[in-house]
Ligand code: ADP
C-alpha cells in the first residue's frame with residue numbers, strides 16, 4: 001500500500017446552522033452560514049473530516065452473504081480531493097453511501113465532521129444529511145418537472161436554507177448556468193444537467209461533496225469540465241470524494257483503490273497529481 005497522500009490543509013467547522021433548528025444539534029453546526037460561498041473558511045484543527053475504522057458492510061441475499069466492504073480504515077482530511085477507484089462491484093457506492101449516512105455499516109465506526117454516525121439518533125442523522133454532505137450522481141437525479149432554478153431551490157429548502165433569497169441563482173451563475181435558470185432538465189445538455197446537480201449540492205454549503213461516477217454519462221470534454229468544477233470547490237473549502245475511472249484519478253490529491261470491498265492502495269497518484277485539463281480517457 002502506498003503512503004497516505006495529501007494531509008488536511010484547510011480546516012474549519014464547516015457545518016452550517018439551520019435557522020429552523022437553532023438550539024438543536026448545535027454540534028453539527030458551528031460556523032456562521034451566510035456568505036459561505038464567498039468567504040474563506042477559517043483555520044481550524046487538523047482532525048480528519050471523515051474517519052472510518054474497521055468498517056464492513058454485508059448484505060444477506062437469501063442465504064448468500066455478500067461483502068460489499070470489508071474492514072476499511074480511512075482518514076480523509078478537510079479540503080482533500082479524493083478519487084475512489086475500483087471495478088464495478090468493488091464497493092465504491094457502498095463507501096459513499098456510508099459516509100453520507102444513507103446506509104449503516106455492519107461493523108466498525110464512521111465519524112464525519114465530528115459526528116459518530118453509529119451513535120447518532122435518527123433526527124441527528126437527518127440533520128447530518130442536510131448539513132454535512134451533498135451527493136452528486138451519475139444520472140444527475142434532477143426533478144424533470146422543475147426548472148434549473150427550482151431544482152437548486154429545492155435543495156436549499158431541504159437543507160433548511162429557503163430564506164436565503166438569490167442564493168440558488170447565484171450558485172447557478174457560479175457553475176456557468178446564469179443563462180439557463182428557467183430551463184427544464186430536458187432542455188439542457190448532460191453536462192448542463194450535471195452542473196445543475198452540482199449547483200444544488202454547492203448551494204447547501206455542506207462541507208463534504210460525494211460524487212458517485214459524476215462523469216459516467218458525459219463525453220470526454222464535458223467530463224473534464226465537470227471534474228474541473230468539482231476540483232475548484234476544494235479551493236473553496238469543500239472536501240470532494242469522487243468515484244470513477246483511473247484517468248480521473250491522476251488529478252486527485254489522493255487515490256483510494258478498492259478491490260472486492262477492501263482498500264488495496266491509498267496515496268498520491270504515481271508521479272503526483274496533474275492538472276485536470278491534461279487528462280485523456
Ligand atoms: P461499485 O459502486 O464499486 O460498483 P457497490 O458498492 O455498488 O460497488 O457494490 C459492492 C458489492 O455489494 C457488489 O457486489 C454489489 O452487488 C453488492 N451490493 C450493493 N448493494 C447491495 C444490496 N442492496 N443488496 C445486495 N448486494 C448489494
Ligand code: MG
Nearest residue numbers: 092093094212
Ligand atoms: Mg457504484
